[in-house]
Amino acid sequence: MKPPALEALGLRRKFTHPSGDVEVLRGLELRVAAGELVTVSGRSGSGKSALLALLSGFDSPDDGSILLDGVPIAGAPPWHTCAVLPQALGLATELTVAENVALPLRLRSDIPRLSRSAIQARVTELLDELSIGELADRYPLEVSFGQQQRVALARAVSGRPKVLLTDEPTAHLDAASTPAVLGLLRRCAEEGAAVIVATHDDLVHKIADRRVRLLGGVLT
Ligand SMILES: Nc1ncnc2c1ncn2[C@@H]1O[C@H](COP(=O)(O)OP(=O)(O)OP(=O)(O)O)[C@@H](O)[C@H]1O
Ligand SMILES: [Mg+2]
DSSP: OOOOSEEEEEEEEEEEETTEEEEEEEEEEEEEOTTOEEEEEOOTTSSHHHHHHHHTTSSOOSEEEEEETTEEOOSSOOTTTEEEEOTTOOOOTTSOHHHHHHHHHHHOOSSOOOOHHHHHHHHHHHHHHTTOGGGTTSOGGGSOHHHHHHHHHHHHHHTOOSEEEEESTTTTOOTTTHHHHHHHHHHHHHTTOEEEEEOSOHHHHHTOSEEEEEETTEEO
């Protein structure tokens, strides 16, 4: 049987503070199949972002393992395998909106180099879908935070990653901008990605195949 696209087995993560240790994840288990969209809820501070940092290989667990297609990850996997929309966005401020979205396509090493026009077409398609096409040549700090969030989502999905990890992708959006983001997340799953969305937003939970809740360091 095919292994899940993404597996987290017995994840433990403890942070040390002067005021005492905080054990955020306590043996967490999660399996997400290719083509499945799973939302993770949980109160602020419950460890959703900490979990995504581990799943993306940006952080390392104290115990447990993370497998992609059955193979344990060692460090952060390439972006075309696992792409992230971090809560803090992490856009390159010295690159334009279009250049940020093009970056994963330019840096792909697993396929022959894409033509300039193919990259341009993919970037335009995504920016237009998210209603930010007219911002292509601006720099991230010249657009609103909600617009930056959509740029970071377009960047995460541009290279069609096998695993897509998004942290509160609708947190700064108005009601008019949310449906396009939900549609894009859903389409990524339909096209075969394993999609994980940390969110407080009921509208996102409604489009999920499965909803899990982070409570006491484990998923319920
Ligand atoms: N790098 C770190 N060093 C120390 N403590 C951390 C670190 N990252 C997270 N924490 C702590 O771990 C806990 C979980 O934080 P996390 O950011 O994962 O919560 P969250 O569920 O994403 O919350 P929110 O909904 O507000 O985004 C918090 O108590 C936080 O203070
Ligand atoms: Mg968070």
